[in-house]
Amino acid sequence: MNKLTEERFQKKENRFVPYIMSCHPTYEASIEIALTLQEAGVDAIEWGVPFSDPLADGPVIQQAGDRARKAGGSLRKALEGMKEARQQGLQAPVVLFTYVNPVLSVGFEKVIEGMKEAEIDGILIPDLPFEESEELRKLCNEAGISLISLIAPSSSHRMEKISRLGDGFLYYVTSLGVTGTRQSFSDQISHSINELKKTATVPVLAGFGISTRDQVRHFQSIADGVIVGSALVRFIGEREQALLSENESKEALKEIKEFVQELIS
């Protein structure tokens, strides 16, 4: 049932996983964007939950979150939206990206239940390091949901511990900074990803600050795939008016599809 752990995802090469935010710019539009990404040929989708204080994210995602919350966005709405996206034909593996406080506020059990209903395959909580995740990990295991772990260049001796718990995939943070598009990546990162891949039992995806086709290719050559967040969220944000317009939304979705295909190509 968990599409992340199925062979199709686990054995794929050059995985490409985009991040979009639920209810950004509206509930309906975000569902349509998810379906568009599937058409564009992505390997999985990170489905973001808007939150008031996204301290691991940069300004692009924070602003998107503010917009999404104005549109009624929340963890509950994100679960509901994905349920609807599944009904409309979304087949790709989906990872719920949320900060821990909304999860605590709703309650671990209820969130797991909601994820199961929405056929969400994994969950990634950037401010829940593995030391704090025991309880949730247990519940996820029982529910067959992957709790995605992050690894950073600074993780050093923690790397082994974390990679051992890897489930679905490992999210390698390609910068010390928060999410957002960046110009250069350190050589050390290549080395560090190679080291990680030696011990990892699941694919290692690189993310944080990847925004161009060249960067995508570069990291696909080093890691087992890439995650693109801010660059896509910004592209969507710039098309907010069009996405909300009956006449222009089709064209906007088409642009999004082309943007992603260009990154993958």
Place this chain on the structure above:
Amino acid sequence: MNKLTEERFQKKENRFVPYIMSCHPTYEASIEIALTLQEAGVDAIEWGVPFSDPLADGPVIQQAGDRARKAGGSLRKALEGMKEARQQGLQAPVVLFTYVNPVLSVGFEKVIEGMKEAEIDGILIPDLPFEESEELRKLCNEAGISLISLIAPSSSHRMEKISRLGDGFLYYVTSLGVTGTRQSFSDQISHSINELKKTATVPVLAGFGISTRDQVRHFQSIADGVIVGSALVRFIGEREQALLSENESKEALKEIKEFVQELIS
């Protein structure tokens, strides 16, 4: 030569001594006012020196001082003005009223010299209590000038020491406050003046805050005379424009004369 110590002043009854300020409102006008006071029949004149910080005086005299300084008033000018007043026929005894700093600034000897030239009979320095006055007292004695002492209701045990040094007259301060017109005087003051008169060898004049004909009569009945300052200075100040006008100055001087005569009557 010292008209204060002559029999005429020492034996007079119900003495009336007005205070006016040199150069208030102008050098010339203040000389004319002095001559007018003589015509009105005053027994002596206090001739004030404008000073920037007259801390024993109230707002009326401070403002007159500011005005007089703008008109060029100073200790030197006061001496010069009195010399001229004498030349124009002023015969009344004159007491120079000045704060100590202008005197120090010019120098004791030079001030004494200037007073002699202007035939000034006495000097009163409100911020030079007898403890600080030894040097000046010696110079005054040598020059035949009376150094007028002040006595206050609070002087108590100091009264005897001060009255022993009395020269010309003793200035009894009829209020604890600074100069200015006041509504009521304490009964204690009558008692205190009577006590002082028993030991005094010179007349005791009452001053500070006396402004009406009734107050003048009251204190003339208790003391050996009165001094009127602020009330007269205010009256002059109110006629500044007229005093400076060629057409109206005569009338203004006449009003001043009548004001004083009314107080004396």
Place this chain on the structure above:
Amino acid sequence: GRFGPFGGKYVPETLMFALEELEKAYESIRHDEEFARQLHKELKEYSGRPTALTHAERLSDHYGGATIYLKREDLNHTGAHKINNALAQGLLAKKMGKTQIIAETGAGQHGVASATVAARFGMSCKVFMGAEDIRRQELNVFRMRLLGAEVIEVHSGGKTLKDATNEAIRHWVANVHDTFYLIGSVVGPHPYPMMVRDFQSIIGEESKKQMNERIGKLPDEIVACVGGGSNAMGMFYPFINDDVKLTGIEAAGKGTETPEHAATLTKGRKGVLHGSLSYLLQDEDGNIIEPYSISAGLDYPGIGPEHAHLRDIGRVKYEAVTDDEAMAALQDLCQFEGILPAIETAHALAYVKQNAQRMSKDQVLLVCLSGRGDKDVHTIQQVLGGDNQ
């Protein structure tokens, strides 16, 4: 790293390294005599400790009950208890070889303390401050710049303290190798709440010693205001095992029955903000609610995790007082003792005003006078202007 269920290290993996490094560094100096000696020297010879313990005789008489004592943290260099912690963390940063200090600030007090310490120890300093707070606290911004700090304007969210904290954390993530994040209260991920508590415990330790010297016994009750809660935690901690009633006072703003307050323990739910689990003001979706208090220093949507624990186990009692109650108590202290307290502190004094008369003259009520009110004169003037002119 836990106080009962509270506390923890809820931060991105990118920061875990820095927190482990900090924890190790803190453990290495925690019982180090040389560090203690250096810190004590700075506290004494630079900040002027020990701070005075003042018997508020006229205020006691006026309130007509308990004998009131004031622990005078307002007499510290820069005017509040904040410097105790800033000096200690600054010294630790220097020992760890960090060259840059970052800090977040709301009203500017912790920013000034951080800038002060950076200047004193020769480190560079960046202070993150919400654009809205920068506007309101113009003079404190100027003070920080005068001290050589760079003040970084934060435009995200409500543009106040919470957002400045997010931004400081983000900057830390990106610059973790040379940067020390100097947190100003007993909040944030482990080891901060424990470390800041320890660094502020000098308040309670000195009070205990001074009380014994002056009256030969401990106070019956101790009161302190609580925003993040560092002055209260530093005051309470050394008395935790003693038979002393401990009371923390939150800001009820315009009333806990209104939406405009900062009474986290009174009205909050459990949640995670800025790296630790505690009580939070949040909506039903888990988004943080902007708090309100007339006091910029109390207007924080969270509270130190150890306070949450002490409340839940019943060791410390927490109450909330309104803006108006605080301002009335502030005026009393001015007029009866000649001490202008910070509006934060005035919240503790409002509790005293309400409760001193329930105690007898032989009972002692100790108040942590956390800071001076000079910084608040403008606010006080706006509120009281009409009455006092």
Place this chain on the structure above:
Amino acid sequence: GRFGPFGGKYVPETLMFALEELEKAYESIRHDEEFARQLHKELKEYSGRPTALTHAERLSDHYGGATIYLKREDLNHTGAHKINNALAQGLLAKKMGKTQIIAETGAGQHGVASATVAARFGMSCKVFMGAEDIRRQELNVFRMRLLGAEVIEVHSGGKTLKDATNEAIRHWVANVHDTFYLIGSVVGPHPYPMMVRDFQSIIGEESKKQMNERIGKLPDEIVACVGGGSNAMGMFYPFINDDVKLTGIEAAGKGTETPEHAATLTKGRKGVLHGSLSYLLQDEDGNIIEPYSISAGLDYPGIGPEHAHLRDIGRVKYEAVTDDEAMAALQDLCQFEGILPAIETAHALAYVKQNAQRMSKDQVLLVCLSGRGDKDVHTIQQVLGGDNQ
């Protein structure tokens, strides 16, 4: 009542009684152990004395010469040395049975100290302040009112400190029986200059003790700013008979070659103002000239008579520094030590900036850090605004 030819009691006869009463009262408590005990208690438990002695290591390195120490009067309650004297006179007033305190103030610091003491001791308080100063120091006026004092607006003369002093004296004359005039500096008629010096001598006494404890010797030179001169007098007096160079710094404003300065000893002549003979800024007719300095606390046309004497006998050297020099030194202390000094104090620091390098590292230069600069932030901002934003 004389210091060489200087000092005396140049006041109207109406005040002589009050001065004699005060002199008698002062003599009676001068060596009274109970008074000393009460005063010491207030200084320690209320104002936070002893104040710290801070080694300014980074500033010393930066200036590259003398080892600089700072006596931290800024850490006193209300932020300057003024409270030492206000507490002592307040206690004396209470002992004399006076129910009302009056004081004059320029920038408002002595007014705040007087209002503070009146509140602490339960006396009523009137503060005389020039209308022009009230306008410039609005927040200090509000502070005084908050402390329960009545601020009386003076409209005579230049409407500044000198005129406020005249008015306070006039009020005293009229209300001498129940009123205690709390003079804020070593000026005025005897016994004030002596009494204020004695009450401020705790600065020098503590410094002497602290220097001996810390470095086992006295400093080579001591520097203090001089307006009326109370912080300098209190600092210098206990060292008068020691082999220590003493330097007082006046305000040269825009330069002693311009008319805009307050350099009384450098440019003044002997004269009498506010009851004593000293040096004065005056015109050729003996009228007092309004002085100018960027520092409201130094802009007084006179100086304490004992300073005049110490200058004339060569025991203390006096120099003058300009507004600009003071402001540059103020910024140095902020950025190298994290201490924002009062602009008054910055004048002493400007001398240090200019002269420290003439001394060697084993020579000690002690500066009286007379007050904190929080009160001056607005002025500093106006002057430096462009550079620091």
